[in-house]
Amino acid sequence: MMIVDQLRERILEVLRELDVEVPNEGMVQVTGARDLRFGDFQSNVAMVLGKRLGRVPLEFAGEVGEKMGVEDWCEVTTAGAGFLNFTLKPKAWAEVARGQWESDDLGVQQVGSAKTVVVDFSAPNVAKPMHVGHIRSTIIGESLSRVARKVGHRVIKDNHLGDWGTQFGMVTWAWKRGVDEEGLEKDPLQELLRLYREASNASKEDEGVKEECRAELVKLQQGDEENTGIWERCVELSKRGLERIYDRLGVGFDHWMGESAYHDVLGPLVDRLLGEGLARESEGAVCVFSNGEGKPKNDPFKINRDGEWEDFPMIIRKKDGAFNYATTDLATVEYRVREWEADEVWYVVDFRQGGHFSQLFDITERMGYGKGRKWVHVSFGTILGKDGKPLKTRAGDLPQLEDVLDDAVKAAAVVVNEKSFVEDVEERERLAELIGVNSVKFTELSHHRMSDYLFDLEKMVSLEGDTAPYLLNSYVRSRSIFRKLDGNVDLDGGQLELSEKAEIHLVRMLSGYGAQVHQVLDDFRPNLLATYLLEVARAFHSFYEACPVLKSEGVTRMSRLILCDLTSRVLKDGLNLLSIEVPERM
Ligand code: ARG
Numbered sequence: 001m002m003i004v005d006q007l008r009e010r011i012l013e014v015l016r017e018l019d020v021e022v023p024n025e026g027m028v029q030v031t032g033a034r035d036l037r038f039g040d041f042q043s044n045v046a047m048v049l050g051k052r053l054g055r056v057p058l059e060f061a062g063e064v065g066e067k068m069g070v071e072d073w074c075e076v077t078t079a080g081a082g083f084l085n086f087t088l089k090p091k092a093w094a095e096v097a098r099g100q101w102e103s104d105d106l107g108v109q110q111v112g113s114a115k116t117v118v119v120d121f122s123a124p125n126v127a128k129p130m131h132v133g134h135i136r137s138t139i140i141g142e143s144l145s146r147v148a149r150k151v152g153h154r155v156i157k158d159n160h161l162g163d164w165g166t167q168f169g170m171v172t173w174a175w176k177r178g179v180d181e182e183g184l185e186k187d188p189l190q191e192l193l194r195l196y197r198e199a200s201n202a203s204k205e206d207e208g209v210k211e212e213c214r215a216e217l218v219k220l221q222q223g224d225e226e227n228t229g230i231w232e233r234c235v236e237l238s239k240r241g242l243e244r245i246y247d248r249l250g251v252g253f254d255h256w257m258g259e260s261a262y263h264d265v266l267g268p269l270v271d272r273l274l275g276e277g278l279a280r281e282s283e284g285a286v287c288v289f290s291n292g293e294g295k296p297k298n299d300p301f302k303i304n305r306d307g308e309w310e311d312f313p314m315i316i317r318k319k320d321g322a323f324n325y326a327t328t329d330l331a332t333v334e335y336r337v338r339e340w341e342a343d344e345v346w347y348v349v350d351f352r353q354g355g356h357f358s359q360l361f362d363i364t365e366r367m368g369y370g371k372g373r374k375w376v377h378v379s380f381g382t383i384l385g386k387d388g389k390p391l392k393t394r395a396g397d398l399p400q401l402e403d404v405l406d407d408a409v410k411a412a413a414v415v416v417n418e419k420s421f422v423e424d425v426e427e428r429e430r431l432a433e434l435i436g437v438n439s440v441k442f443t444e445l446s447h448h449r450m451s452d453y454l455f456d457l458e459k460m461v462s463l464e465g466d467t468a469p470y471l472l473n474s475y476v477r478s479r480s481i482f483r484k485l486d487g488n489v490d491l492d493g494g495q496l497e498l499s500e501k502a503e504i505h506l507v508r509m510l511s512g513y514g515a516q517v518h519q520v521l522d523d524f525r526p527n528l529l530a531t532y533l534l535e536v537a538r539a540f541h542s543f544y545e546a547c548p549v550l551k552s553e554g555v556t557r558m559s560r561l562i563l564c565d566l567t568s569r570v571l572k573d574g575l576n577l578l579s580i581e582v583p584e585r586m
Contacts, residue, residue: 002107003096003511004030004041007074007086011045014067020049030086032512039077039085040508047082057082090498094559097507098493101566106573107514110152118156118336119145121348122251125162126238126258127171127196129189130245131398132391132455133350136380139444141348142251142579143526144378147517150577156340160332161258163235169217170199172230173209176216188237221322235260245402248437250579262331266323269331270316278366279316287313288363300358314359326356333364337373344374346524351379351450378524380449391455404455409436412461412469419463420586431586435461435469438580442468445578446530466534468580471571474537475582478568481549481561491565495558502539502546506563509539513570517577526578533574540567 001009008030015022022028030043046064050057061084065076073092077085088096100107121141124130130138141157149155174195183191203210220227239256246252270286273279279288289311290301296309303312316327336342347357357377364375385391393399413432422428439460446466447453463469482489498504516532519525549560572582 002109002514003088003092004032004515007041007043007070010068010070011043011064011084014064015045015049017067018063020053022049033085038079038083039075039087041086041088043084043086044082046078046084050082090504093504093507094496094498096511097498097563097566098496100511100513101496101562101569102493105514106570107511108150108517108573109514111518114152114154115343116154116156116341117148118158118340118342118345119148119348120158120160120332120345121145122246122253123160123162123349124242125165125167126235127167127192129193130242130401132383132401132404133398134401135404135440135444136383136449137348137350138246138249138251139441139579140378140380140449140524140526141346142249143445143577144346144348144520144524146577146579147520147526147529151518151521156255156342157253158336159253159256159258161235161239161256163238163258164260164263164328166217167196168220168231168234169213169215170203171195171234172216172220172227173213174199174202175230175234184237187241189241192234192238192241245405248405249441250581257332257335259325259328262328262335265331265334266327269334270323270327273316273330273367278363282313284319285315286317287315288359289313291366300355300362314356314363326360329356329360330363330367333360333367333369333375337369342373344376346376346378348378348380351381353377354379376524378449381452384452384454386454386456388454405437405440408440408457408461409433411457412436412439415461415463415469416586422585427585431583434581434583435472435586438472439468442471442530442578442580445526445580446534448527449525466531469586471533471537471575471580472582472586474540475568475571475575476584476586477544478540478564478571479584481564484550489561491562492558493562495555496562497555497559499556500543500547502543503560503563506536506539506543506567509536510566510570513574517574520577529574530578533571533578536567536570536574540571 008028011028011030012022012025015028027048028043028045030041033039033042046061047057050060053060058078058081061078061082065078065084068076070076070086073089073095075087075089077087079085119141121144122134122138124134145155145157171192177198179195180191183194199209199213203213216227220231235258270279273288274281274286279286281287282289288301290299290313296302296304301312301314302309304310314326315324316330317323333345336345349357354377357375361370361375361377364370383391391399409432412435413429416422416428416432416435420428420431422431443453443455443460459465460467461469463473498507512532513536516529520529543563547560549557549564552560575582
């Protein structure tokens with residue numbers, strides 16, 4: 001049992017002994033101390049219950065504290081308006097460290113009730129390469145999936161590719177006028193982008209071309225054989241190009257259920273919604289309107305124009321009979337519930353789509369898929385350039401993700417060449433790739449997902465600061481001792497003893513790992529784990545400076561070796577949850 005749980009159990013026992021009625025056990029909490037000067041853990045139970053009992057909380061805290069009978073391993077004091085403060089003795093901390101070190105899960109407990117969670121993330125649009133903004137959904141989604149899996153949920157990672165849409169009219173038009181087969185083999189995404197741009201430029205100059213592109217799209221939608229063939233190849237090739245980037249990022253999916261996969265069910269779905277009265281026709285289109293419950297300002301189907309609330313329906317079949325993004329998303333809701341038995345679906349998508357998801361979830365509710373399930377839009381902000389505006393290339397486009405990664409690797413190579421002990425040229429190159437890519441990923445994950453952040457390559461590959469290289473270096477350091485020992489050591493947890501402040505501080509940090517991992521899912525915030533790992537690394541560096549390891553002797557040496565080992569395991573495991581790979585040397 002975790003220390004906080006032990007203390008909490010003991011408090012509950014004391015309250016029973018004192019015949020104090022506890023209306024609900026949630027009132028009894030033990031948490032990490034806000035201020036370490038007062039202790040390691042604290043409880044406000046005496047303040048919560050004291051008032052109800054008509055007792056002075058501080059006095060009541062004193063009585064509970066005395067009765068706990070934990071003085072063997074924990075010092076109990078009271079303070080302020082009635083806090084109970086707990087300071088573990090070094091002996092108890094040694095037990096905590098040993099328990100964590102001996103466990104396989106490093107103290108990350110499994111959830112009581114495992115859920116089937118679909119994580120919908122990345123989902124770029126086919127025939128356009130991924131741009132820098134896609135890093136956000138891709139990396140946050142991957143990391144949340146890993147954390148959810150770690151704590152025991154059944155996770156289904158789905159790439160809801162935008163593989164069906166107007167862009168195919170354009171690509172097909174240009175394709176027929178000369179596709180570069182060689183280029184297509186070498187770099188499919190770039191060749192498709194070239195075709196897309198060619199058509200897009202031509203149709204800007206010539207209305208006739210625009211019409212021709214639209215005609216190609218209609219032919220595709222009607223199942224024309226040639227156009228379907230071209231579309232299929234586009235999607236196949238795009239997937240191949242995307243796989244390459246995902247491999248580089250260490251990201252993977254269980255399914256690639258793109259928009260086109262739902263093609264055949266859209267017509268019947270809209271008809272059914274019409275039949276059930278959930279949708280109705282309006283100006284030739286089929287729409288879902290507000291059901292009129294709730295205030296307009298919280299109603300996703302209302303919009304305020306010049307002080308008046310107007311209808312803002314979700315269109316699910318356009319005037320021309322075509323289905324859209326919204327129709328497809330309604331179909332995915334059904335599919336995920338029926339085929340995958342999803343309990344929760346997390347959509348990791350840009351905040352600008354907030355309105356779409358509010359409407360989608362509302363309709364989901366009305367269709368009867370809400371009960372007992374959770375639908376979440378995990379939204380995120382924008383990546384900014386140094387000028388504080390959304391990041392752009394010199395030409396004014398969004399930078400392509402691959403170019404950004406290449407630049408990061410170049411910046412990392414400069415640092416590696418300056419600072420690394422690694423001599424072998426190839427290993428250096430691998431190291432630069434690893435550091436570059438992981439720096440971009442870590443920067444993403446270390447910011448609150450809703451905040452816009454500044455994309456500064458030099459800063460993110462630096463060894464100093466809240467960076468990936470700082471963390472990776474801490475990991476390498478914690479392992480390097482064992483390399484020096486060359487396997488000549490048998491770690492024995494039974495010998496663990498702690499005395500130095502820096503040791504205890506490190507153990508205290510490490511012991512919080514399990515709770516931190518769980519907290520990520522409370523509000524879908526991997527940055528909490530990223531920040532925590534930075535703190536672990538800082539505690540490790542302080543320990544490493546204050547406490548010689550190899551030069552010490554006996555149980556002290558053994559204990560410190562175990563702390564190094566435990567630190568390296570927590571760092572590696574935590575970084576892995578953030579989808580960040582560690583090098584063994586750097
Ligand atoms: N392809 C969409 C875009 O690039 C994102 C899709 C997100 N997932 C979803 N089920 N709507 O904006």
